[in-house]
Amino acid sequence: MTSMHRRSVPPPLVVGPSSSLPTEHGTFTIRSFTHNGITHAVMSMGSPEKRDAPLVRVHSECLTGDALGSHRCDCGDQLTAALAAIAASGHGLLIYMTQHEGRGIGLAAKLQAYALQDGGLDTVSANRALGLPDDARDYDAAAAVLRELGCPRIRLLSSNPSKQEALEALGIEVASRVRLPVADRPENSRYLMSKRLRMNHDVPSHLEEELSAVPSTRQARHEPPIGSHLPLNGRDVYDILSDEAEVVAQLAQSQDGFIATSTGDACFVSGRTDRTHLHRVRASVGAVLVGAQTVIADDPQLTVRAVEGENPVRVVLDPRGRVPTESTVLRTGPAATLWMIGAEATVGSDVGDHVRVVRLPPMGAGETAAPQTVIALIRERVPGSILVEGGGRTVSRFLSAGVLDRLFLTTAPVFIGDGVPGIRFEGSEVMAQALRTPFRRFELGEDICTEYLLSPAAVEHSSQAPVPNSVTVGSTPSTG
Numbered sequence: 001m002t003s004m005h006r007r008s009v010p011p012p013l014v015v016g017p018s019s020s021l022p023t024e025h026g027t028f029t030i031r032s033f034t035h036n037g038i039t040h041a042v043m044s045m046g047s048p049e050k051r052d053a054p055l056v057r058v059h060s061e062c063l064t065g066d067a068l069g070s071h072r073c074d075c076g077d078q079l080t081a082a083l084a085a086i087a088a089s090g091h092g093l094l095i096y097m098t099q100h101e102g103r104g105i106g107l108a109a110k111l112q113a114y115a116l117q118d119g120g121l122d123t124v125s126a127n128r129a130l131g132l133p134d135d136a137r138d139y140d141a142a143a144a145v146l147r148e149l150g151c152p153r154i155r156l157l158s159s160n161p162s163k164q165e166a167l168e169a170l171g172i173e174v175a176s177r178v179r180l181p182v183a184d185r186p187e188n189s190r191y192l193m194s195k196r197l198r199m200n201h202d203v204p205s206h207l208e209e210e211l212s213a214v215p216s217t218r219q220a221r222h223e224p225p226i227g228s229h230l231p232l233n234g235r236d237v238y239d240i241l242s243d244e245a246e247v248v249a250q251l252a253q254s255q256d257g258f259i260a261t262s263t264g265d266a267c268f269v270s271g272r273t274d275r276t277h278l279h280r281v282r283a284s285v286g287a288v289l290v291g292a293q294t295v296i297a298d299d300p301q302l303t304v305r306a307v308e309g310e311n312p313v314r315v316v317l318d319p320r321g322r323v324p325t326e327s328t329v330l331r332t333g334p335a336a337t338l339w340m341i342g343a344e345a346t347v348g349s350d351v352g353d354h355v356r357v358v359r360l361p362p363m364g365a366g367e368t369a370a371p372q373t374v375i376a377l378i379r380e381r382v383p384g385s386i387l388v389e390g391g392g393r394t395v396s397r398f399l400s401a402g403v404l405d406r407l408f409l410t411t412a413p414v415f416i417g418d419g420v421p422g423i424r425f426e427g428s429e430v431m432a433q434a435l436r437t438p439f440r441r442f443e444l445g446e447d448i449c450t451e452y453l454l455s456p457a458a459v460e461h462s463s464q465a466p467v468p469n470s471v472t473v474g475s476t477p478s479t480g
Contacts, residue, residue, distance in 0.1 A: 013148050025087040028094075033148070035141035040098050042145055043083070046091030049150035053175040055092035057082035057157040058142045058167070060100030063107060071187040072114065081180040082157050093151065095142050103127075104136030122194035124267060133299065134199060135162065143170035159202040160195075161305050169333040179204070198267045200305065237451065240461045241284035241385045246405035247375060248285070249388040249395045250278055252447070253422035254412055259392050260420040264297045270412045273445035276306045278389075281408070283309025286384025287338070289374070291394035292318040295327050302389070303335055311335035313382045317394065319360055319369055321345030330355055338381065340374065356381075371401040392422045400425035405458040410449040 016032035021043060028043040048054035059082060065075030079094075086092035102110025109132060116126035124134050146152060146167075153173040156164055157180055164174045179202055184192050195201040241248060252270035253259045260266035268275065282288055283304045294300065295316055302314045314329050314337040321341045323330065325348035329337050333354045341347065343362045358377055360369045378386055388398050398404055409423065428434050438453040440462075453459045 013144050015148065023083060025083045028083075033141070033145050035144055038099055038141065040141055040145070041096040042149075043086075043094040043096070044092070044149070045086055046089075048091045048093050051091050051151075053153045053155045053173075054151055055086050055089050055157055055178065056146065056151065056154040057086070057092075057094045058139065058163060059094055059096050060103065060137060061096065061098045063101065064110075071185050073191060074182050074185070074188055077182045077185075078180055081182050085157060085178070085180065093146075093149065095145055097137070097139075097142060100137050103134070104138075105130075105132045117191075122198070123191055124194060124198045125265065128263070128265065137166075139163070139166045139170060143167055143172050146172055161200055161202070162301075165301065165303065165305065165334070166332065177202075197272075237462070238280050238284040241281065244385060244457070244461055245379075245383070246385045246455075246458060246461070247388065247398070247403055248281065248385060248406045248408070249398060249404050250281055250408040250410075251390065251392065251395050251422055252278075252410040252412060253392075254414045254416045254419075256415050256417065257422050258416040258419035259390070259422045260297075261416055262419045264420060266298060266420070269414070270410050270447045271445040274410045274412075274447045274449065277408070277410075277444055277449065279304050279306040280309075281387055282312055282389075283307055284385065285312050285387045287313040287315050287378050287382040288387040288389050289315040289317060289378070289394070290388075290390050292316065292320070292322045293393070294389075294391040295323045295329060297391075299328050301328050312387065313338060315340060315378055315382075315386075317369065317374060319345065319363065321347065325351050338378070340369070340377065342369075368397070371398045371403045375403055392420060392424065396423050396425045399423065399454075402454075405453075405455040406462075407452040407454060408449055409452065410444065410447050412447050 014034040016034075018029050018031045021028045021030040026045065028045050030041060030043050032039050033042055034040075046054075048056075057078075059079055060075070062070075062073060062075035064070035065073045065077075066079050069076060082094055086094060099106075101107045102113065105113070105127065109130060112130055113123065113126040113132075116129055117123060121129060127134055146154065152171070153175055154167075156167070156174050156177045158164065158177055159179050161177070164177050168174055192201075196203045240246070251259060252274055254269060259269060282302070288302050290300065290302065295318075303311045311334060314335050316323055316329055316337065317340050319340075319342040323339070325331070330339065330351040332352060335354070337352075337355045338358050339347075339351070339355050340358045340360055342360050347357055358381070360377070361373060363369060375386065388395055388404070395407075399407060438459055440451045440453075442449045442451070453462055
């Protein structure tokens with residue numbers, strides 16, 4: 001068996017005849033495109049194929065918002081604004097994606113989620129309470145339509161970075177993402193805020209100012225803008241990780257030491273500045289590693305989105321082959337993925353061609369791969385630093401094994417009470433023998449990030465970087 005798997009040839013598009021569609025925004029051309037048995041409608045104006053990057057709206061079907069005029073969401077407003085923007089430009093496309101109702105969960109499930117939202121859950125928690133993904137949409141048909149119409153490079157009308165990433169993973173170049181001028185309504189402001197805070201949707205600049213005026217709620221914190229650095233001068237910590245070959249871990253947990261609630265909800269323990277810091281670290285390393293449970297619970301992308309930089313190679317540590325092949329890291333790019341599985345684990349045939357399977361050495365029943373072995377296997381394939389990102393058990397194992405050079409442990413000002421634990425390992429019975437290392441402490445918005453220097457190499461690398469007064473510096477205390 002080879003270590004790489006390729007997708008089957010995508011089904012052809014069946015294109016229907018063109019007809020005119022007069023609207024209040026002007027006359028569009030409309031036609032049907034059937035992909036894999038599902039028919040979508042495409043409205044066009046002008047000659048988008050002759051433009052370097054025409055305006056394109058990939059719009060998800062929403063019966064309640066588009067047809068019934070619901071104000072629970074902004075879908076109808078977005079649809080109207082997109083058609084107006086395309087008409088104003090004179091050239092562009094609107095791809096109306098059927099079977100995207102409720103971010104792909106279907107109309108019945110969406111209405112069930114509405115009932116849960118009426119009871120107090122937000123849109124993400126409602127989906128999860130039903131055992132459904134946060135977002136079940138795929139954009140294969142949209143990418144196929146754009147290629148068919150000669151528009152491989154576009155300006156995307158959307159506030160959703162994930163939509164851009166999905167199209168780019170399918171070979172569509174998104175030259176820019178254009179936010180539509182749609183104002184929040186009183187009926188949908190909580191829904192839109194949930195998408196901005198929990199699904200990384202763009203936050204309008206005027207709302208940033210409003211959020212800073214309401215410091216009493218965690219969801220309304222004012223934090224430094226995306227792209228900020230840790231407050232180091234000269235050779236900062238990101239330069240160190242880019243220049244050296246360290247093993248670094250990162251974890252965010254509550255004041256009482258949990259990384260998620262008892263239901264597994266981890267969005268979000270820490271604030272946006274800490275998440276920006278995480279993306280800065282990702283952009284500075286060669287590989288980012290997570291355990292199987294993190295992929296199963298969170299379905300992360302593990303890409304760089306909040307800052308400029310290249311995506312690291314994604315590494316999934318999955319000795320028993322438990323990770324579903326429909327997981328984002330195995331199904332889509334744009335980053336390469338190493339799927340590290342046990343010698344006897346079964347590999348599905350439907351993973352993306354960006355995935356390379358790496359077999360772990362044989363292990364006994366109940367055993368897990370030694371962190372030293374995992375690091376060595378990654379180093380054979382990926383240069384640079386390695387980020388161990390999660391979850392709590394994986395980071396704890398690598399810390400206990402002594403393979404980490406440094407650890408970023410962010411503590412958020414929240415108490416969870418019970419849930420998924422963060423750092424845990426078999427400790428010493430004597431306080432004098434507890435693990436103590438040099439450290440530096442940073443304020444990241446309302447969160448506190450402590451950087452533990454766990455190896456002589458990390459201490460040496462970090463001593464070359466000047467540390468200003470705004471950073472707390474500590475060292476191993478005396479036991480006397």
